Amino acid sequence: MPLLRIDDINLSFGGVKAINGVSINVEKGSIHAIIGPNGAGKTSIFNCISSVYKPQRGAVYFEDRKVTGMKPDQVTHLGIARTFQNIALFHHMTVLDNLMLGRHQFMKRGILAGGIFLGPARTEEIENRKAVEDIIDFLEIEKIRKKPVGTLAYGLRKRVELGRALALKPKLLLLDEPMAGMNLEEKEDMARFIIDINEEWGVTILLIEHDLGVVMDISHRVSVLDFGVKISEGTPAEVANDPHVIKAYIGEDDDFLRDMEAR
Amino acid sequence: MHFCGDFRTTYEKDIEILQTPTVRLGVAACLAFLVVFPYLVKGEYLWVGLQILIAVIGAVGLNILTGYTGMISLGQGAFFGVGAYTTAYMTTKLGLSFWVGVPAAGLVTAAAGMVFGIPSLRLKGLYLAIATLASQFILEWVFLRWEPVTGGSFGIVVPRPSIGGYVFESDRSFYYLVLAITVVMVLFAVNIVRTRTGRAFMAIRDHYISAEIMGINLFRYRILSFGISSFYAGVAGALLGHSLKFVTSEQFNIELSVAYLAMIIIGGLGSILGAIYGAIFMILLPKVLTVLTTKLTMLIPGAAGLAIAMEQGVFGLIIIFFLIFEPDGLAHRWKMIKAYWKLYPFSY
Numbered sequence: 001m002p003l004l005r006i007d008d009i010n011l012s013f014g015g016v017k018a019i020n021g022v023s024i025n026v027e028k029g030s031i032h033a034i035i036g037p038n039g040a041g042k043t044s045i046f047n048c049i050s051s052v053y054k055p056q057r058g059a060v061y062f063e064d065r066k067v068t069g070m071k072p073d074q075v076t077h078l079g080i081a082r083t084f085q086n087i088a089l090f091h092h093m094t095v096l097d098n099l100m101l102g103r104h105q106f107m108k109r110g111i112l113a114g115g116i117f118l119g120p121a122r123t124e125e126i127e128n129r130k131a132v133e134d135i136i137d138f139l140e141i142e143k144i145r146k147k148p149v150g151t152l153a154y155g156l157r158k159r160v161e162l163g164r165a166l167a168l169k170p171k172l173l174l175l176d177e178p179m180a181g182m183n184l185e186e187k188e189d190m191a192r193f194i195i196d197i198n199e200e201w202g203v204t205i206l207l208i209e210h211d212l213g214v215v216m217d218i219s220h221r222v223s224v225l226d227f228g229v230k231i232s233e234g235t236p237a238e239v240a241n242d243p244h245v246i247k248a249y250i251g252e253d254d255d256f257l258r259d260m261e262a263r
Numbered sequence: 264m265h266f267c268g269d270f271r272t273t274y275e276k277d278i279e280i281l282q283t284p285t286v287r288l289g290v291a292a293c294l295a296f297l298v299v300f301p302y303l304v305k306g307e308y309l310w311v312g313l314q315i316l317i318a319v320i321g322a323v324g325l326n327i328l329t330g331y332t333g334m335i336s337l338g339q340g341a342f343f344g345v346g347a348y349t350t351a352y353m354t355t356k357l358g359l360s361f362w363v364g365v366p367a368a369g370l371v372t373a374a375a376g377m378v379f380g381i382p383s384l385r386l387k388g389l390y391l392a393i394a395t396l397a398s399q400f401i402l403e404w405v406f407l408r409w410e411p412v413t414g415g416s417f418g419i420v421v422p423r424p425s426i427g428g429y430v431f432e433s434d435r436s437f438y439y440l441v442l443a444i445t446v447v448m449v450l451f452a453v454n455i456v457r458t459r460t461g462r463a464f465m466a467i468r469d470h471y472i473s474a475e476i477m478g479i480n481l482f483r484y485r486i487l488s489f490g491i492s493s494f495y496a497g498v499a500g501a502l503l504g505h506s507l508k509f510v511t512s513e514q515f516n517i518e519l520s521v522a523y524l525a526m527i528i529i530g531g532l533g534s535i536l537g538a539i540y541g542a543i544f545m546i547l548l549p550k551v552l553t554v555l556t557t558k559l560t561m562l563i564p565g566a567a568g569l570a571i572a573m574e575q576g577v578f579g580l581i582i583i584f585f586l587i588f589e590p591d592g593l594a595h596r597w598k599m600i601k602a603y604w605k606l607y608p609f610s611y
Contacts, residue, residue, distance in 0.1 A: 076476060084473065090468075090469035090470055102477060104462070116451070129277075129278075
């Protein structure tokens with residue numbers, strides 16, 4: 001049984017078909033990548049998984065429970081966390097507060113206990129602080145923990161956003177272009193974090209990424225989208241040699257395709 | 264001052280509100296000043312102090328809604344009224360005591376605020392501000408027309424509270440009562456904003472879509488924020504009613520709502536300290552101007568008419584200057600001053 005089952009979803013905005021009958025199975029414990037040219041519908045799939053969009057047909061199942069139709073915060077409670085293509089951190093809050101917010105669903109104290117603070121709320125704050133500090137250590141962001149996120153550099157913000165998603169202790173982590181706009185060194189760091197999260201923390205990862213080198217290196221399985229349709233799926237090696245994929249990325253070239261078929 | 268820095272080795276230490284000896288000393292000095300204040304001044308000045316304390320409660324409440332949750336409300340004045348009328352009705356018509364009336368005022372106002380906060384689920388920013396403006400006008404209309412409860416345009420005469428035969432009749436004794444309530448409510452607000460609920464509010468303010476995907480129920484927390492903010496307004500309104508000994512609908516007009524919005528903007532959005540500074544500033548400034556005008560009139564009798572006419576203009580001008588040069592509020596300026604002196608003379 002796959003951890004996440006995207007079952008034949010269709011999503012259109014007015015006349016534009018963003019996703020057209022896409023099915024993807026994400027196996028537990030894997031790193032699964034979704035690639036495709038701009039506007040292929042990758043982020044729309046993420047938005048369908050976290051229930052920001054509701055597909056007109058088909059549904060998403062997580063651990064055999066139907067996610068489609070739930071509210072976004074309920075989906076999170078099932079164990080799905082995500083990061084965003086254009087960083088969506090809480091800019092006026094500190095790194096620490098951003099990560100502590102990720103612990104929201106594990107904390108139970110309401111306004112009364114919170115307002116009195118001494119006692120249960122304080123204990124809860126400290127317990128969750130410890131969990132958050134583990135993530136801060138893992139991501140090597142100790143120095144900036146008290147800084148407001150709005151003052152940080154882009155690469156660090158990406159890292160903080162990953163940390164916030166990890167604070168949710170997810171079973172499935174959705175990463176939307178975690179390496180966009182990063183230099184080589186930052187990309188290597190991020191790739192290392194992703195592999196560690198997958199192998200050591202046992203988190204299943206579904207990622208969207210444009211850097212094909214990284215995708216081919218770290219992922220176990222790759223799905224390729226083009227114009228809202230899944231055109232290929234398989235191991236990185238299989239996908240890289242699929243003529244449909246090459247056509248989608250490089251464009252149509254009869255000679256080239258004939259060469260491919262002759263091989 | 265910390266010449267080598269300020270080191271905290273446990274999480275318990277790290278989440279204390281007053282983290283350094285200097286800050287602890289400062290707060291203790293402020294509280295001591297507030298305690299001896301009624302013996303330093305009398306008459307009108309004590310009355311100003313009382314008004315500031317009440318305004319602090321209201322401003323802190325509004326800042327939780329507007330500064331922390333990011334929802335502009337133009338109805339705070341009317342919510343003051345709900346609190347004032349609730350306690351007035353309960354103490355005079357139902358014969359209950361002040362000690363029941365004030366908490367009840369808070370709860371009734373919180374309920375009213377939650378109802379009028381429902382549009383916030385759909386509306387944001389300026390559109391929400393207009394929706395809350397509607398609550399202001401609806402409530403004002405109710406204050407005037409629901410005569411059996413509110414006394415209509417005549418208003419209600421409210422008694423001062425008493426406990427075990429002792430009546431808080433003098434302004435001085437009532438001041439101490441209000442001071443105690445204000446300190447407790449400010450502390451409560453400080454704790455709310457640094458724990459789970461407060462973080463959820465700030466997350467909604469900064470990026471509500473992302474907040475929802477992080478597992479925050481937007482409906483619940485938006486309404487909760489309205490509830491807490493209105494609770495503060497209700498208690499402040501009730502105390503205002505008991506201090507004036509009279510409740511009438513004109514006190515709770517749109518002007519009051521705008522004044523509170525001005526307080527938190529001048530003081531600093533999203534800061535409890537800012538709300539306190541804003542309340543002090545907005546209540547104190549007109550009084551200071553009045554005193555100055557009187558002094559000026561005595562000095563140059565010919566300028567009397569002009570000086571009095573200028574008073575309101577100068578008030579507006581000072582506020583505009585503050586917004587231009589201090590857009591992040593007094594709380595931010597205070598932070599900068601502290602940061603400068605913390606490492607003096609090696610600041611960089």
